[in-house]
Amino acid sequence: MKGLSIEVTLITSVVVFMSSCAPPQPTKIVPAEFKAGQNYYHRVCANCHGADALGKQTRAPGLIDPEYLSENFSDEEIYIQIIEGSDKMPSQRSKVSDPEVAEIIKYLRYSQKAAGNIVEEDEPDDGDEE
Ligand code: HEC
Numbered sequence: 001m002k003g004l005s006i007e008v009t010l011i012t013s014v015v016v017f018m019s020s021c022a023p024p025q026p027t028k029i030v031p032a033e034f035k036a037g038q039n040y041y042h043r044v045c046a047n048c049h050g051a052d053a054l055g056k057q058t059r060a061p062g063l064i065d066p067e068y069l070s071e072n073f074s075d076e077e078i079y080i081q082i083i084e085g086s087d088k089m090p091s092q093r094s095k096v097s098d099p100e101v102a103e104i105i106k107y108l109r110y111s112q113k114a115a116g117n118i119v120e121e122d123e124p125d126d127g128d129e130e
Contacts, residue, residue, distance in 0.1 A: 024051035030110060037107025040100045044092055053111060060089065063108055064115045071119045075105050 023046040030038050041053065048060040055062025067073065082101055085091035096104070 023047045026051055028052050028111070028114070030107065030114075034107045034110045037103035037105070037110075040096060041104050041107055044095045044100075045104065048089070053108060064111050064117060066117050066119055068108070069112055069117055069119055070109065075109075078105050078108070 023042050026038055026042055026046075028038075042051070045053070048058055049063055050056050050058040050060075053063040055065075061067075068078075079101055081089065082092045082096065082104070084093075
């Protein structure tokens, strides 16, 4: 019986260790067509950019931010950032295929919209619709 309890302790600590290394889990439920992108995002990007790309408690910026809307940061720029990386972000070329990157971008665009991100206009919009 002693042997068994050591085994149980070992298994428990391995499970605890593994779960502390796993990327943060998504908290948002997305429509089916964005699920694949969400999965790839969580496999590759979430460790640095945070669950749901919000960048909370991580060293990388949250991507659900007006700064990264397509008007300010195009799909192509995201693609280049992923493939080439930057000073602070390692290239993810070996981790994702082009179709996976496309799905990730689709998922990020959906999440930005769902979060109500809008581009701040320099000039106030005077189209008063009331
Ligand atoms: C190892 C950590 C790490 C991983 C993995 C990672 N990033 Fe980053 N990312 C960073 C850091 C750090 C920055 C800030 C880089 C900078 O300021 O140059 C960044 C910046 C960015 C930017 C903004 C660049 C800018 O100029 O503002 C985008 C977009 C981005 N990452 C997308 C992604 C996507 C999508 C993935 C997954 C395919 C990903 N990153 C994976 C660490 C990471």
